[in-house]
Amino acid sequence: AQKVTQAQTEISVVEKEDVTLDCVYETRDTTYYLFWYKQPPSGELVFLIRRNSFDEQNEISGRYSWNFQKSTSSFNFTITASQVVDSAVYFCALSDTGGSYIPTFGRGTSLIVHP
Amino acid sequence: DGGITQSPKYLFRKEGQNVTLSCEQNLNHDAMYWYRQDPGQGLRLIYYSQIVNDFQKGDIAEGYSVSREKKESFPLTVTSAQKNPTAFYLCASINGQGPYQPQHFGDGTRLSIL
Secondary structure, eight states, X not given: OOEXXXXXXXXXXXXXXXXXXXXXXXXXXXXXXEEEEEEOTTOOOEEEEEEETTOOOOEEETTEEEEEEGGGTEEEEEESSOOGGGOEEEEEXXXXXXXXXXXXXXXXXXXXXXX | OOOEEEEOSEEEEOTTOXXXXXXXXXXXXXXXXEEEEETTTEEEEEEEEEETTEEXXXXXXXXXXXXXXXXXXXXEEEOTTOSOOOXXXXXXXXXXXXXXXXXXXXXXXXXXXX
């Protein structure tokens, strides 16, 4: 069985602060995929990044960066110099090869960036 | 532009009434999904379909029904048997199959009880 834990329910920061959203996962598979999605107030989830279990390279995209550590089963997401437009709910998800490829989502972290 | 269209954006249900939420995609994706989102609960899978005329129950299928008569359409009916239907409903699709594919989402339908 797979499980994704996002322990932070809500994070509140002031603009320009750096913020890290935590994601811890559990799976018995050796091949799996991790995702981050952003859900702005409009409601639609937007795909941000995918990582497979064999690629532990960290990734940076503009102000966003992702730290994947298999040793701690974590896939954390950092926003540098946060902006008000980053305010959203962020979901981490895991998909493995053990079943019908249905992803398991964490409960989400609500990020509020104050001006 | 290709995408997923959910309608209506807001829906109200009376006691004992069935209501149907629409989900249409023009992405030519094979697999489609319905999720329910409650505050603090994340996304819970209701039903999914990987090919036309076939669908499977998810974790919380009771009180819901679906059909998949066309590749582009996957409507969800919330029946009167669903006693707590108030939630945000999201439809998603995936290009092809496999665990590496990210999901594309619609912008949701918010269902409330009158």
